[in-house]
Amino acid sequence: MSNKVELTKKDLYRCINRYMFTRQSPFNYETMQSGGWVYSIHPAMEKIYGDDPDLLAKKYEDHFKFYNTQPWFGNLILGACIAIESTKEPDATQTAVDMRTALMGPLAGLGDAIIFVMFATVFGAIAAYSALEGSIFGWVIAQTFGTVLWIIFYRLFFTAYKQGVEFVTSRSAQLKRLTDAAAVLGLSVVGALVVTTVKVHFGFSWTIGEVTQNLDDLVNSIIPNFANVLTVILIYFGLDIKKMTSAKMIIIVLVVAIVLSAFGILA
Amino acid sequence: MFSAMQVILVCLWTWLFTVTGSNVQIFTYASAVLHGMIVGLIMGDMTTGLTVGGTLCLMGLGVGGYGGSSVPDYNLGTIVGTVFAIGTGQGMEAGLAVGVPVAALGTEFDIIAKMCGSFFLHGEMRVAARKEFNKLGIFPHGYNVFRATLYTLPVLLVMTVGSGIITSLLAAMPEWLTKGLNTAAGMLPAVGFAILMKYLPVREYGIFIVFGFACAAYLGLSMVAISLFALIFAFVIYRQLEIKDNAGSVVAAGANGEDYDE
Numbered sequence: 001m002s003n004k005v006e007l008t009k010k011d012l013y014r015c016i017n018r019y020m021f022t023r024q025s026p027f028n029y030e031t032m033q034s035g036g037w038v039y040s041i042h043p044a045m046e047k048i049y050g051d052d053p054d055l056l057a058k059k060y061e062d063h064f065k066f067y068n069t070q071p072w073f074g075n076l077i078l079g080a081c082i083a084i085e086s087t088k089e090p091d092a093t094q095t096a097v098d099m100r101t102a103l104m105g106p107l108a109g110l111g112d113a114i115i116f117v118m119f120a121t122v123f124g125a126i127a128a129y130s131a132l133e134g135s136i137f138g139w140v141i142a143q144t145f146g147t148v149l150w151i152i153f154y155r156l157f158f159t160a161y162k163q164g165v166e167f168v169t170s171r172s173a174q175l176k177r178l179t180d181a182a183a184v185l186g187l188s189v190v191g192a193l194v195v196t197t198v199k200v201h202f203g204f205s206w207t208i209g210e211v212t213q214n215l216d217d218l219v220n221s222i223i224p225n226f227a228n229v230l231t232v233i234l235i236y237f238g239l240d241i242k243k244m245t246s247a248k249m250i251i252i253v254l255v256v257a258i259v260l261s262a263f264g265i266l267a
Numbered sequence: 268m269f270s271a272m273q274v275i276l277v278c279l280w281t282w283l284f285t286v287t288g289s290n291v292q293i294f295t296y297a298s299a300v301l302h303g304m305i306v307g308l309i310m311g312d313m314t315t316g317l318t319v320g321g322t323l324c325l326m327g328l329g330v331g332g333y334g335g336s337s338v339p340d341y342n343l344g345t346i347v348g349t350v351f352a353i354g355t356g357q358g359m360e361a362g363l364a365v366g367v368p369v370a371a372l373g374t375e376f377d378i379i380a381k382m383c384g385s386f387f388l389h390g391e392m393r394v395a396a397r398k399e400f401n402k403l404g405i406f407p408h409g410y411n412v413f414r415a416t417l418y419t420l421p422v423l424l425v426m427t428v429g430s431g432i433i434t435s436l437l438a439a440m441p442e443w444l445t446k447g448l449n450t451a452a453g454m455l456p457a458v459g460f461a462i463l464m465k466y467l468p469v470r471e472y473g474i475f476i477v478f479g480f481a482c483a484a485y486l487g488l489s490m491v492a493i494s495l496f497a498l499i500f501a502f503v504i505y506r507q508l509e510i511k512d513n514a515g516s517v518v519a520a521g522a523n524g525e526d527y528d529e
Binding site: 018020021022023024025026027028029030031032034035036038039042046053054056057060061064068071072108112113115116117119120121122123124125126127128129130131132134135136138139142143145146147150173176177178180181182183184185186187188189190191192193194195196197198199200201224225228229231232235236238239245246247249250251253254256257258259260261262266267 | 287289290291292293294295296297299300301303304314317318320321322324325327328329330331333334335336337338339367371374380381382383384385386387388391392395396397398400403404406407408409410411414443444446447448449450451452453454455456457458459460461462463464465466467468469471472473475476477478479480481482483484485488490491493494496497498500501502504505508509512
């Protein structure tokens with residue numbers, strides 16, 4: 001005997017469409033993304049538990065608990081969780097919330113690495129360089145790719161609902177491989193960007209007799225773009241300093257750049 | 268200095284982007300370029316807009332609000348930077364001088380919005396406890412409207428009452444500061460790349476940084492060319508891992524005495 005509630009395509013569309021506009025709202029430091037989550041699962045939950053509002057209110061207490069993941073991968077978690085809730089088993093909500101908590105960390109790491117770090121860097125660089133030449137072509141490439149990826153993730157909500165948690169877990173090995181492969185691409189691009197995008201030059205020069213020697217030319221003849229490499233390495237290790245955040249680091253670099261250039265150490 | 272139409276359109280664009288931006292995220296990649304383009308069009312000079320957007324986009328590469336952290340907002344920086352780059356006619360110089368501080372200030376807006384988020388969350392929790400489920404949506408959507416308005420206010424202020432002050436500040440800007448901001452613009456992308464390296468498996472695949480570096484520094488290859496070469500390596504590594512994973516599962520199945528002859 002099964003209590004399973006069959007959700008229609010329309011119910012599911014209502015959930016995912018709500019989620020699109022509230023994935024990170026109202027973002028807060030207590031439970032982060034759980035507010036938008038509850039609002040998004042409501043069309044499904046209403047169908048499943050609508051005859052018992054008291055029970056539903058109790059279930060939402062659990063769903064309001066801390067939740068934070070990469071929004072695109074959140075689509076998958078949402079689909080799988082609604083699938084669990086639709087079984088209407090007595091411990092369905094407990095299972096769903098536990099699974100949500102178990103998945104949100106790993107998928108956030110994966111999602112940040114692939115969606116926000118890797119692709120954002122590769123396509124951001126292509127679009128930015130094209131823009132600096134006065135062309136929007138690079139941005140069109142980036143946006144086309146982003147839109148296709150966005151639609152894929154939108155569709156994955158339905159796949160995750162149909163196949164449940166197994167889908168998310170069974171694909172984890174494949175996703176791990178994909179992350180590694182994407183990391184290779186990302187790291188290569190970072191290496192290239194250190195050369196092309198970072199522009200740090202020493203302003204020092206000295207004259208011996210007739211010859212004026214520039215520090216920048218000197219070090220670059222040993223290692224090309226030496227000042228760029230040095231800057232990235234210093235910041236990389238600087239980020240390990242206790243209580244350092246990326247926002248603070250940006251302010252520090254901003255101030256250091258202005259001061260060093262005012263004294264002519266950097267050009 | 269700005270026509271009413273320009274103020275309205277720029278504010279409207281900022282509001283519309285922010286009200287959906289952090290949720291829908293369809294304009295995720297190179298969004299600073301998009302802002303430069305749109306605001307440039309509104310201000311009547313798309314090329315300058317693209318230059319400001321492209322420069323700030325490069326500064327922001329790799330910088331992201333991972334795990335709920337707050338980082339400079341190069342989108343907001345591009346909007347305001349472009350407005351003044353074109354409005355004052357000083358171009359990129361003004362774009363940087365205004366855009367970079369505004370981007371840095373964006374961190375604070377993000378923190379304020381997220382702190383106020385608690386208020387909206389508790390409201391939503393209250394209506395849920397009272398079983399008024401049809402009111403749940405007021406709070407997430409209300410937060411979106413609040414956040415978008417919070418982000419649009421500074422744009423409105425600098426384009427109206429603040430424009431005179433900013434223009435005179437820009438005119439009186441000492442040369443060392445202009446030079447310093449240019450140096451900073453060249454240095455700031457390094458922060459993004461250092462953050463990226465923290466997120467990527469440098470221990471396992473760090474050698475590919477050297478690969479990309481050598482391709483760009485010695486061969487002078489373009490970004491697309493280097494991406495394509497890297498894609499070949501990525502494919503080979505994916506296949507290798509696949510073979511390794513499959514071999515591992517076969518061995519595991521064999522060890523359990525299961526029939527793996529499928």
